[in-house]
Amino acid sequence: MRADTEGKRTPLYAMHCQLGARLIQFGGWEMPVSYSSITEEHQRVRTHAGLFDVSHMGEIEISGPGAEAAVQYLTLNDVRPLQTHQLQYSALCNEAGGLLDDLTVCRLASDRFLLIVNAANIDKDFHWIITYLGPGARADNCSDAKALLALQGPEAETILQRLSATPLGALPYYHALMTRVEGHAALVSRTGYTGEDGFEVLINAAHAVVVWQALMEAGQAYGLLPVGLGARDTLRLEARYLLYGQDMDETTNPLEVGLGWITKLDKGEFLGRDALTRLKAAGVRRRMLGFIMQDRGIPRAHYPVMQDGQVIGEVTSGTMSPTLGQAIGTALVRSTSVQTGSTISIDIRHKAVPAQVVPSPFVPRHVKR
Amino acid sequence: MEFPANLRYTKEHEWARQEGNRVVVGITDYAQKELGDVVFVELPEVGATVAVMDTFGVVESVKAVSDLYAPVSGTVVDANIVLEDQPELVNASPYGQGWMVVVEAAHVEELQQLLTAAEYQVYVAQEKSSR
Numbered sequence: 001m002r003a004d005t006e007g008k009r010t011p012l013y014a015m016h017c018q019l020g021a022r023l024i025q026f027g028g029w030e031m032p033v034s035y036s037s038i039t040e041e042h043q044r045v046r047t048h049a050g051l052f053d054v055s056h057m058g059e060i061e062i063s064g065p066g067a068e069a070a071v072q073y074l075t076l077n078d079v080r081p082l083q084t085h086q087l088q089y090s091a092l093c094n095e096a097g098g099l100l101d102d103l104t105v106c107r108l109a110s111d112r113f114l115l116i117v118n119a120a121n122i123d124k125d126f127h128w129i130i131t132y133l134g135p136g137a138r139a140d141n142c143s144d145a146k147a148l149l150a151l152q153g154p155e156a157e158t159i160l161q162r163l164s165a166t167p168l169g170a171l172p173y174y175h176a177l178m179t180r181v182e183g184h185a186a187l188v189s190r191t192g193y194t195g196e197d198g199f200e201v202l203i204n205a206a207h208a209v210v211v212w213q214a215l216m217e218a219g220q221a222y223g224l225l226p227v228g229l230g231a232r233d234t235l236r237l238e239a240r241y242l243l244y245g246q247d248m249d250e251t252t253n254p255l256e257v258g259l260g261w262i263t264k265l266d267k268g269e270f271l272g273r274d275a276l277t278r279l280k281a282a283g284v285r286r287r288m289l290g291f292i293m294q295d296r297g298i299p300r301a302h303y304p305v306m307q308d309g310q311v312i313g314e315v316t317s318g319t320m321s322p323t324l325g326q327a328i329g330t331a332l333v334r335s336t337s338v339q340t341g342s343t344i345s346i347d348i349r350h351k352a353v354p355a356q357v358v359p360s361p362f363v364p365r366h367v368k369r
Numbered sequence: 370m371e372f373p374a375n376l377r378y379t380k381e382h383e384w385a386r387q388e389g390n391r392v393v394v395g396i397t398d399y400a401q402k403e404l405g406d407v408v409f410v411e412l413p414e415v416g417a418t419v420a421v422m423d424t425f426g427v428v429e430s431v432k433a434v435s436d437l438y439a440p441v442s443g444t445v446v447d448a449n450i451v452l453e454d455q456p457e458l459v460n461a462s463p464y465g466q467g468w469m470v471v472v473e474a475a476h477v478e479e480l481q482q483l484l485t486a487a488e489y490q491v492y493v494a495q496e497k498s499s500r
Contacts, residue, residue: 034405230431296411
């Protein structure tokens with residue numbers, strides 16, 4: 001292995017190699033893209049269950065008497081209503097209203113919050129956070145000490161229940177509980193990135209291998225397969241979840257990518273509020289839409305999007321949907337005359353291929369409501 | 370992994386099988402393994418001309434778009450349109466049902482410039498070890 005191509009590795013790297021995973025470089029990490037095939041892994045999550053190593057993601061804890069005020073100032077969503085062990089989807093913006101990262105916030109206690117951030121942005125987010133922390137709060141980057149496993153699919157609860165003494169049936173979506181999995185302390189949240197019911201299991205890095213193996217063994221009778229980042233991407237796109245770095249970045253604001261619902265402009269002062277309030281008042285110029293191809297061709301990131309012969313934007317994400325058997329994509333376009341049901345066309349290698357704008361999500365979600 | 374001895378190979382991982390003045394073309398077992406699940410194949414129309422080592426189409430996996438390179442120059446006399454509905458044949462049978470085009474060769478001796486099965490096998494081994 002050449003040193004210049006080696007990325008960081010999670011505690012499960014040796015396990016992935018043992019399972020015969022195909023590895024890729026992703027956000028500075030060496031991660032499994034698939035173990036058997038992307039299509040097989042994708043479909044298994046929808047029909048049974050899949051286990052993902054997402055330990056490359058980051059965990060930043062903010063604590064102290066000023067913690068709630070700090071999280072409230074740093075993020076878009078309103079943390080005041082969060083109960084202990086309740087989570088919310090949120091984001092960090094800069095003063096111009098540009099998105100720095102999307103993330104989930106979990107309230108661990110009245111004065112302690114856990115932020116789960118994207119792998120590629122851990123250092124950027126941590127430095128941003130400590131810059132704007134405010135008095136009475138401290139931030140700790142716990143990422144290297146933690147491992148995160150995602151167990152997703154209709155059989156996820158049955159499988160995890162076999163290893164957890166605490167009943168999971170009544171755990172609501174976007175809530176968490178502390179329990180022991182295979183004897184090791186774990187924060188289990190009913191969250192995920194696939195559109196299926198499932199859990200994310202946060203444990204100490206030292207226990208990652210033991211917990212992974214225990215889950216794989218418990219799940220064998222229920223069709224559990226290990227799943228890589230390839231299927232993670234096709235699953236999330238079918239569910240219309242956004243991918244930071246592809247669908248959005250610092251040049252996009254939350255209002256134009258469909259994150260207005262987590263942007264609480266009336267909650268009080270927060271980073272980006274003034275710029276976002278002005279942007280909203282002026283009228284959002286672009287919008288994110290989803291489409292299904294009507295003719296042969298697969299949309300890919302950066303392919304031009306046209307309407308009536310005019311380029312109106314570009315594709316942000318696209319793929320052949322394993323569940324639908326049709327090619328799907330999302331695009332950021334000038335919001336003029338495009339709406340659900342409109343016909344647009346995608347420039348695929350200089351050929352205009354028709355597509356229809358459709359509502360979200362592409363595939364129905366089965367998260368536990 | 371398979372390297373049929375009766376074929377010639379390009380460094381872009383296409384195979385070529387001579388049938389008189391015609392050349393059948395596809396992608397190799399190594400290529401389909403590297404690609405993963407093939408979900409889309411774009412082939413030229415019958416009658417199109419192809420030039421040696423120019424792109425003549427595209428094969429797409431879930432995650433990536435890969436160009437197809439012509440091993441010989443000539444005219445396309447057949448294209449495997451079954452792959453439009455069953456792109457997975459490229460994975461299942463890269464040297465058989467996964468064939469892509471048949472080219473009426475303008476200079477069939479161009480085949481001699483391609484790698485033999487033994488040379489291609491060495492080439493693949495080098496490519497894998499340098500990753």
